[in-house]
Amino acid sequence: MGAFLAKRFLGVLPVIFGVSIVIFLLVQLAPGDTATVLLGPQATEAAKEELRRALGLDRPLAVQYFQWLGRVLTGDFGTSIATQIPVLDLVLPRFVNTLILTAASLLLAIVLGYGIGFFTALRANSLFDRIATSCMLMAGSAPPFWLGLVLVLVFAIDLGWFPVSGMEDFAGDGGTMDLLHHLVLPAVTTALGPAAIIARIVRSGILDVLGRAHVRVARSKGLQRRDLLRRHVILNALPPIVTITGLQLGYLLGGALLTEVVFAWPGLGSLLYDSITARDLPVLQAATLLIALAFVLANIAVDAINAMLDPRLREI
Amino acid sequence: MTAPDLHPHTDRPRPASVTPMSLQGGVPPAQRAWRLKSFARDRAALAAAIFLVVIAVAVVFAPVLSAYTPDEADNLARNAPMGTAGHLLGTDQQGRDMLARLLYGGRVSLIVGVVPTIVAGLIGLLLGVLAGFFRGLADQIIMRCLDVIFAFPMVLLAIAIAGAMRPGVLTEVIAITVVLIPYFARLARTATDGVMPMPFIEAARAAGGSSFTILTRYVLPNVFSPVVVYATTLMGLMIVVGSGLSFLGLGVQPPTADWGAMVADGRVVLRKAPHVTVLPGLLILVVSLAFNFIGDGIRDALDPRTIRR
Numbered sequence: 001m002g003a004f005l006a007k008r009f010l011g012v013l014p015v016i017f018g019v020s021i022v023i024f025l026l027v028q029l030a031p032g033d034t035a036t037v038l039l040g041p042q043a044t045e046a047a048k049e050e051l052r053r054a055l056g057l058d059r060p061l062a063v064q065y066f067q068w069l070g071r072v073l074t075g076d077f078g079t080s081i082a083t084q085i086p087v088l089d090l091v092l093p094r095f096v097n098t099l100i101l102t103a104a105s106l107l108l109a110i111v112l113g114y115g116i117g118f119f120t121a122l123r124a125n126s127l128f129d130r131i132a133t134s135c136m137l138m139a140g141s142a143p144p145f146w147l148g149l150v151l152v153l154v155f156a157i158d159l160g161w162f163p164v165s166g167m168e169d170f171a172g173d174g175g176t177m178d179l180l181h182h183l184v185l186p187a188v189t190t191a192l193g194p195a196a197i198i199a200r201i202v203r204s205g206i207l208d209v210l211g212r213a214h215v216r217v218a219r220s221k222g223l224q225r226r227d228l229l230r231r232h233v234i235l236n237a238l239p240p241i242v243t244i245t246g247l248q249l250g251y252l253l254g255g256a257l258l259t260e261v262v263f264a265w266p267g268l269g270s271l272l273y274d275s276i277t278a279r280d281l282p283v284l285q286a287a288t289l290l291i292a293l294a295f296v297l298a299n300i301a302v303d304a305i306n307a308m309l310d311p312r313l314r315e316i
Numbered sequence: 317m318t319a320p321d322l323h324p325h326t327d328r329p330r331p332a333s334v335t336p337m338s339l340q341g342g343v344p345p346a347q348r349a350w351r352l353k354s355f356a357r358d359r360a361a362l363a364a365a366i367f368l369v370v371i372a373v374a375v376v377f378a379p380v381l382s383a384y385t386p387d388e389a390d391n392l393a394r395n396a397p398m399g400t401a402g403h404l405l406g407t408d409q410q411g412r413d414m415l416a417r418l419l420y421g422g423r424v425s426l427i428v429g430v431v432p433t434i435v436a437g438l439i440g441l442l443l444g445v446l447a448g449f450f451r452g453l454a455d456q457i458i459m460r461c462l463d464v465i466f467a468f469p470m471v472l473l474a475i476a477i478a479g480a481m482r483p484g485v486l487t488e489v490i491a492i493t494v495v496l497i498p499y500f501a502r503l504a505r506t507a508t509d510g511v512m513p514m515p516f517i518e519a520a521r522a523a524g525g526s527s528f529t530i531l532t533r534y535v536l537p538n539v540f541s542p543v544v545v546y547a548t549t550l551m552g553l554m555i556v557v558g559s560g561l562s563f564l565g566l567g568v569q570p571p572t573a574d575w576g577a578m579v580a581d582g583r584v585v586l587r588k589a590p591h592v593t594v595l596p597g598l599l600i601l602v603v604s605l606a607f608n609f610i611g612d613g614i615r616d617a618l619d620p621r622t623i624r625r
Binding site: 014015016018019021022023026027029030031137138141142143144145146147149150152153157249250251253254255257258261262272273275276277281284288291292295296 | 460461463464465467468469470471472473475476477479480481482552556559560563564565566576579580582583586587590593594596597600601604605608
């Protein structure tokens with residue numbers, strides 16, 4: 001397993017290098033001149049020239065990139081244009097909040113997806129199956145930001161069960177229960193889409209295995225339903241399902257970014273939104289890089305889980 | 317519904333799924349007719365296709381169907397609920413007719429979902445086929461570059477690209493196109509791999525066919541149909557992603573309407589006038605669902621392995 005992980009990490013290094021190039025180039029996409037953006041439209045030409053030299057903006061692009069990379073590797077993402085706070089101090093606490101939301105959503109997506117997928121497969125083509133499958137299909141096609149607003153409308157405004165937005169109640173004394181209370185709606189919003197896809201895959205995976213010869217043999221030998229499912233169906237259906245679940249991570253992270261904006265969840269998504277509104281490019285770069293890195297690491301973790309489940313994959 | 321071989325949300329095309337098209341060159345007319353019939357028998361797909369045609373016609377003929385322009389504000393009828401006389405679907409917080417805004421806004425939303433998918437499909441098809449046909453260095457360079465884009469969650473990269481550029485419909489289209497290209501390229505690359513060892517390619521080579529002839533006459537037609545199927549399934553998701561970018565304010569700028577931006581507008585009056593938020597989102601949902609049904613229908617019709625349960 002150690003060798004497998006080492007190989008995966010080495011293989012991912014060039015990709016991370018490429019990711020850093022893309023993120024560096026993002027700033028080049030921005031309209032207007034960086035010095036003007038930083039100093040404001042009233043700045044004199046001489047002052048702009050001075051700043052350009054100080055920031056190295058007069059050098060060739062490749063030189064600028066390696067200078068930027070050198071700074072980023074030491075954790076220096078520059079200073080936020082909007083708030084004048086070092087970008088890293090701004091980004092790290094937000095990153096933790098995004099991880100909380102993403103982890104909760106992933107857990108919920110897995111529980112919902114596997115649960116619904118499993119039970120709809122066992123009662124395939126029943127009324128329950130039809131209703132659950134249609135509901136999940138709708139949830140999977142709904143835009144997450146809109147789903148969030150509908151949930152707010154029903155469960156926060158009409159029923160008053162959950163808070164409308166934020167991560168903690170400033171009037172109360174905070175704590176885990178308060179966090180969980182605030183977490184429910186954003187997590188459900190983010191989880192429903194991926195849960196729908198997982199449920200679909202689990203359902204068809206289980207149905208596929210149920211139709212195979214070894215299951216028929218086991219059944220004709222008089223094996224009890226529970227043992228049959230546990231020993232012959234679930235384990236065989238699992239590996240492709242884990243892969244698909246892993247592939248939901250990207251979708252989940254993307255959804256979480258939008259959900260954060262809807263619920264004013266203080267994570268990287270709402271920071272990204274603020275930085276775009278304020279044209280705060282260093283913050284945009286840092287937030288994008290952190291999420292991309294987390295995504296790459298999560299993908300390696302999924303590969304590792306798959307390799308644990310299926311020893312054949314460790315050879316690669 | 318059968319197991320999706322290739323689902324837009326699963327991020328990556330699975331290699332086993334890219335051989336739905338018969339690989340023996342062209343499709344005999346009888347088989348083509350059978351496929352059309354098979355698609356028509358799929359009631360969900362057929363209904364979805366009809367629904368989308370109705371929506372498309374409605375947004376094109378928006379000026380005929382609506383008595384109002386989308387930016388025309390009726391100050392005396394702000395936040396009017398659905399069913400108000402003169403405003404069938406009510407008005408928004410500025411007193412603008414919801415039906416008019418939904419119809420005109422649908423133009424932008426449909427363009428943002430459909431155009432980038434087609435453009436990215438063509439570029440990705442070309443890149444993937446070239447990589448799979450020529451192999452070697454070109455293949456390495458193309459596929460490694462695409463790996464970098466794959467390292468980002470799709471929505472994140474689209475937001476970052478659009479966020480760095482000046483907001484607008486073109487920005488949205490460019491951002492979505494860029495993030496979609498690798499998905500198509502990888503699919504086309506795998507499909508090309510499936511076609512290259514076929515006897516008819518060898519025969520074409522032996523007959524003295526040039527690389528260009530083999531590419532255009534034998535490889536492209538066989539790779540084309542999985543790409544079309546994938547594009548149809550992706551359009552639904554792209555309507556959602558595009559409206560997400562508009563929701564964040566990265567697309568059309570006020571007062572122009574589009575469904576994502578309308579959802580964002582409605583947030584301030586969520587308590588008072590929920591229909592302003594709910595209606596455009598519902599449309600995004602139904603249209604995206606319709607595209608998914610059509611994608612499933614086309615895939616099932618093209619895939620001879622499909623067994624209807």
